Amino acid sequence: MEEYLNSRVTNLELSGIRKFFNMVAEYDDVVSLTIGQPDFPTPLHIKEAAKQAIDENFTVYTHNAGFLELRQAAAQYLYKKxxxxxxxxxxxxxxxxxxxxxxxxxxxxxxEGDEVILPGPVYPGYEPIVKLCGATPVLADITKSSFKMNAEIISSYITEKTKCIILPYPSNPTGVTLSKDELREIAELVKGKGIFILADEIYSELVFDQKHTSIAEFLKEQTILINGLSKSHSMTGWRIGFLYAPKDIARHILKVHQYNVSCASSISQKAAYAAVTAGFDDAAAMREEYKKRREFVYNRLVEMKLEVVKPDGAFYFFIKLPEAYSSSLDFALELLKTQRVALVPGDAFSIMGEGYVRLSYAYSMETLKKALDRLQLFLKK
Structure with missing residues (x-):
């Protein structure tokens, strides 16, 4: 019966990250730097709020958009931040x-037939959805612009079919973000055109050397802003995100949301309320630790004479392969087999990620040191 399924689904590939992760599971004694997940526990006060919600039987449907007090707190959180x-x-x-x-x-x-501009390389969670909608993903090459998709690059890819531009900054897999001036220029480029900005700002609290700026500050009327608590509050499994959009757009998105999930988990919503109120600055300590790790990893990679753009945020390095290698998968597999170190092949992040590997430093300093020692030994051999 498979032949009768939706061809847009059957033609999709599983995430390259997940494919490689499954390969890693076949080996013993592997030091893995593959997962983009905070290694800190969810703050205690957030867990206590969830327990209290259960004890108080807050286990029913909420408003489709989330219970109002949480939305009010999420509004204040975004405004203050x-x-x-x-x-x-x-x-x-x-x-x-x-x-x-x-x-x-x-x-x-x-x-059907719309085009969506997104940076290449890019996190693999966007292209499949674009294709499922019958639209066409258009990858903008950012490999020669320090991984920044600026207004000049975007303008060269805009056509009469362009409906949306995806701005995922700070970026997975590169860790790079855009400055306030760069975002303002993008806003000026598309202002008044029938083009939406989808701004995925899930790593906004993990920016190290400058304050995060949202493009919604300049172009709210055309922007759908996406954020959440997975990275900022180490709540990946709680599954809480926030979608912000002008009401004439949000009311239509809410219809899709309603038929998709009814509402987010009520228990997780109560935990989220604690996160954006009492936990307003929970990310600060994690951010400082990630910054220390970034400096350590960057210095080690430079010592190894590996070409890398120093990330502004998130917890990733996107490392250019040594000249002896042309395939990111071959490099990653050889490193895995000989030194038991796992990095994600760059082609998992679109065809434009070929020639790179992604390293996540959401791991302890001890783990990072062990992995980098083994990587250095591999490169010497």
């Missing part, structure tokens, strides 16, 4: 993680 204002009643949707927010946004925006 990034100076962007949204109405809690009509412009905020609590989603089942940022991934679901991306899905319902693109399904609301896109029609």
């Amino acid at each position: 990034y100076n962007v204002s949204y109405e809690a009643e009509t412009e905020i949707i609590v989603t089942t993680g940022a991934s679901q927010a991306i899905d319902i946004s693109l399904r609301t925006l896109l029609s």
Whole structure:
């Protein structure tokens, strides 16, 4: 019966990250730097809030968009952090993680034949959804611009079919982000055109050397802003995201959300309320630790004479392969087999990621040192 399934689904590939992760599981004694997940526990006060919600039987459906007090708190959180204002009643949707927010946004925006511009290399969670909508992903080559998709690059890819531009900054897999001036220039480029910005800002609290700026500050009327708590509060498994959009857009996205999941988990919503109120600055300590790790890893990679752009945020390095290698998968497999170190092949992040590997430093310093020692030995051999 497989032949009768939706061909858009059957033609999709599993995530290259997941494929390689499954390969890693076949080996013993592997030091893996593959997973983009904080290695810190969820803060205690957030877990206690979830327990209290269970004890108080807050185990029913909430409003489709999330219970109002959480949306009000999410509005205040965003305004205080990034100076962007949204109405809690009509412009905020609590989603089942940022991934679901991306899905319902693109399904609301896109029609058959539309084009979506996104950076290449890029996290593999966008292209499949674009294709499922019958639209075409257009990868903008950012390998020669320090992995920044700026206004000049974007303008060269805009056509009459362009419906959306995806701005995932800080970036997975590169860790690079955009400055306030760069975002302003992008806003000026598309302002007044029938083009939406989908701004995935899930790593906004993990920016090291500058304050994060949201493009919604300059172009709210055309922007769907996506954020959440997975990275900032180490809540990946709680599955809570926040979608912010002008009410005339949000009301249509809410319809897709309603038929998709009804509402986000009520228990997780209560935990999220604690995160954005009492846990307003929970990310600060984690951010400082990630910054120390970034400096350590960067210095080691430079010592190894590996070509790398120093990341501004998140917890990734996107490392150019040594000249002796042309295949990121071959490099990653040889490193895995000979030294038991796992890095993600760059081609998992689109065809434009070929020639690179991604290293996650969301691991302890002890783990990072062990992995980098083995990588250095591999390169010497």
